Amino acid sequence: MITLSQLQTNHLDAVIQLSQRLEKDSMPCSYWGLNSISATQLLQNPDKLSIVALFDTSVVGIGSITRGQLYQRHLAELSIAVDLPYRKNGIARTMISQLEIMAKENEIELLKALIPIKNLPSRQLFESLNYEHRATLYCEFKSPEFGELDDCVYYKRLIPKNTS
Numbered sequence: 092m093i094t095l096s097q098l099q100t101n102h103l104d105a106v107i108q109l110s111q112r113l114e115k116d117s118m119p120c121s122y123w124g125l126n127s128i129s130a131t132q133l134l135q136n137p138d139k140l141s142i143v144a145l146f147d148t149s150v151v152g153i154g155s156i157t158r159g160q161l162y163q164r165h166l167a168e169l170s171i172a173v174d175l176p177y178r179k180n181g182i183a184r185t186m187i188s189q190l191e192i193m194a195k196e197n198e199i200e201l202l203k204a205l206i207p208i209k210n211l212p213s214r215q216l217f218e219s220l221n222y223e224h225r226a227t228l229y230c231e232f233k234s235p236e237f238g239e240l241d242d243c244v245y246y247k248r249l250i251p252k253n254t255s
């Protein structure tokens with residue numbers, strides 16, 4: 092059975108191993124290249140909240156929200172990834188729902204997700220959850236393997252705009 096948990100110190104080694112498995116995907120994601128320093132940052136950065144999806148005690152998914160600074164405190168960026176053998180079982184959808192609840196509890200008004208234009212499963216995921224494609228960022232990623240990739244920026248407003 093899949094359960095969700097807040098990221099804890101004892102998950103970090105498994106999260107780094109998940110990152111290494113994700114690097115075999117045909118599309119890059121923000122969890123590529125995690126090492127002990129960047130994985131520890133997921134726990135220690137006060138502007139980051141992360142959860143893991145567990146199958147029994149194995150880490151099979153990770154999701155995070157990263158809150159903006161100063162005049163971007165109302166905004167957070169959402170990232171999500173599920174281990175290949177566990178995909179298409181609703182795990183990402185469940186994790187995003189949980190991250191949205193956590194964002195609202197922290198009075199985050201808007202969530203955004205940056206998704207490579209060619210990452211159709213992820214675009215479909217966010218569109219099915221009523222995230223709107225509002226902007227496209229040019230050449231946000233570049234590597235010898237992928238060349239230059241543009242990112243779609245998807246937004247979802249969690250707390251209605253204060254019009255008073």
Ligand SMILES: CC(C)(COP(=O)(O)OP(=O)(O)OC[C@H]1O[C@@H](n2cnc3c(N)ncnc32)[C@H](O)[C@@H]1OP(=O)(O)O)[C@@H](O)C(=O)NCCC(=O)NCCS
Nearest residue numbers: 120171172173178179180181182183184212213215216219
């Ligand atoms: C994108 C990703 C997170 C989806 O995880 P998942 O657990 O398989 O997603 P879910 O099972 O919750 O799917 C929810 C919806 O997403 C869409 N979706 C997921 N995988 C899809 C695919 N391969 N093709 C088309 N749509 C897909 C569908 O709309 C699906 O709803 P449905 O099952 O009712 O059709 C996963 O493929 C992944 O980890 N990819 C690599 C990392 C990544 O791209 N992260 C996103 C960048 S922030």
